[in-house]
Amino acid sequence: MTFSDFSNNPDVSFAIETAQLVGKVLLERPDTLEISTKSTKTDVVTHMDKLAEQMIVQRIEELRPLDGILAEEGASKESLSGLQWVIDPIDGTVNYLYDLPFWCISIALIQLETSEPLVGVVLAPALGEMYVASIGFGSWRVTTHSAIRINTSDTVELSQSLMGTGFGYAVQQRKQQAAVLNYVLPSVRDIRRMGSCAIDLCEVASGRLDGFYEKGVNHWDYAAGALIVREAGGIVSGIQGKPEGTDMLLACAPGIHQQMNGLLETATRELRQ
Numbered sequence: 001m002t003f004s005d006f007s008n009n010p011d012v013s014f015a016i017e018t019a020q021l022v023g024k025v026l027l028e029r030p031d032t033l034e035i036s037t038k039s040t041k042t043d044v045v046t047h048m049d050k051l052a053e054q055m056i057v058q059r060i061e062e063l064r065p066l067d068g069i070l071a072e073e074g075a076s077k078e079s080l081s082g083l084q085w086v087i088d089p090i091d092g093t094v095n096y097l098y099d100l101p102f103w104c105i106s107i108a109l110i111q112l113e114t115s116e117p118l119v120g121v122v123l124a125p126a127l128g129e130m131y132v133a134s135i136g137f138g139s140w141r142v143t144t145h146s147a148i149r150i151n152t153s154d155t156v157e158l159s160q161s162l163m164g165t166g167f168g169y170a171v172q173q174r175k176q177q178a179a180v181l182n183y184v185l186p187s188v189r190d191i192r193r194m195g196s197c198a199i200d201l202c203e204v205a206s207g208r209l210d211g212f213y214e215k216g217v218n219h220w221d222y223a224a225g226a227l228i229v230r231e232a233g234g235i236v237s238g239i240q241g242k243p244e245g246t247d248m249l250l251a252c253a254p255g256i257h258q259q260m261n262g263l264l265e266t267a268t269r270e271l272r273q
C-alpha cells in the first residue's frame, strides 16, 4: 500500500487538508501575540490558537455539517452523524509563544458509538512533518520528500529506554508529577519534555521515543496521537487496567509497556501512602 491509496479516504483527506490550511496560517507567526490565561497563570492561550480553532470549526461546519466537534478553546457541537472531530488547534502553545518548533495541529475523527478513533492527523509545520493514521491502515510520517510507514521501537529494556513526559499547568499537579518523575528518571535511559503531547505520541509511534506518559491530559491532547501510536504497533493505556484518560496516559513500544505500567503503579501506590 502507498500513502496515496490511503489518503484517498475522504475522512483522511479532509483532516489533512484542514490541518494544512491552518498550518500555513500558523507558520506566519506574528511578532506580537495577544495572550490571555486560562486555568492558571502559566496556562496561556494566544489569539492564534483561537484563530486556528475558528478556521477548523468553520471548515467542518461548511463541509461536514452533521459531524460533532470537541475543541480545546471551547468549540463544541453535538453530532448528528455519529462522528465527532476532536481538535487541539495548537498543541504546544508555550513553544509557539517562545518560537520553539515543537507545536502542532492535532485533529482526530472519533466514532462516538464505540469511542474509537478512525483518523488521526498531527501536523507540525515548523518541523516540516505530518503524522497520519487511519484505523487498520498503519501510521505514516509525511514530509515534502516522502511518506513512510512508521513503527514503534523494538526496545525491551526499560533501563535503556528514552521516555517522554509532560507537565500540567497547576502547581499541585506539578508537585505530584515531579514526585512520579523521581521514580521514573532513575529507571530509564533519560527523559525528554518536548512540550507537545501530540508530537510526543508521534515520536513514540516512529521510535524516536520508546515511550511517553503524562497525568492530566485532555482528549484533544491525545486523541489523534493515540491512534497514531496504536497503528504503529504501540500500546496505549492508563494504569491499573484502566483505559487512557486524564488519570494517566501511557503510550509505549510493546516491549516495555508492562515494565513502565508497573513502575507507574508502584509510584502511584507509594505516593498515596
Ligand code: IPD
Pocket (backbone or CB within 6 Å): 072, 088, 090, 091, 092, 093, 094, 165, 166, 167, 168, 169, 194, 195, 196, 197, 198, 214, 216, 217, 221
Ligand atoms: C499541553 C502540551 C504539553 C502537555 C500539557 C498540555 P497545550 O497542551 O501538550 O506538552 O504537557 O499537559 O496541556 O496547552 O499546549 O495545548
Ligand code: CA
Pocket (backbone or CB within 6 Å): 088, 090, 091, 092, 197, 220, 221
Ligand atoms: Ca494540548
Ligand code: CA
Pocket (backbone or CB within 6 Å): 049, 072, 088, 089, 090, 091, 092, 093
Ligand atoms: Ca492547545
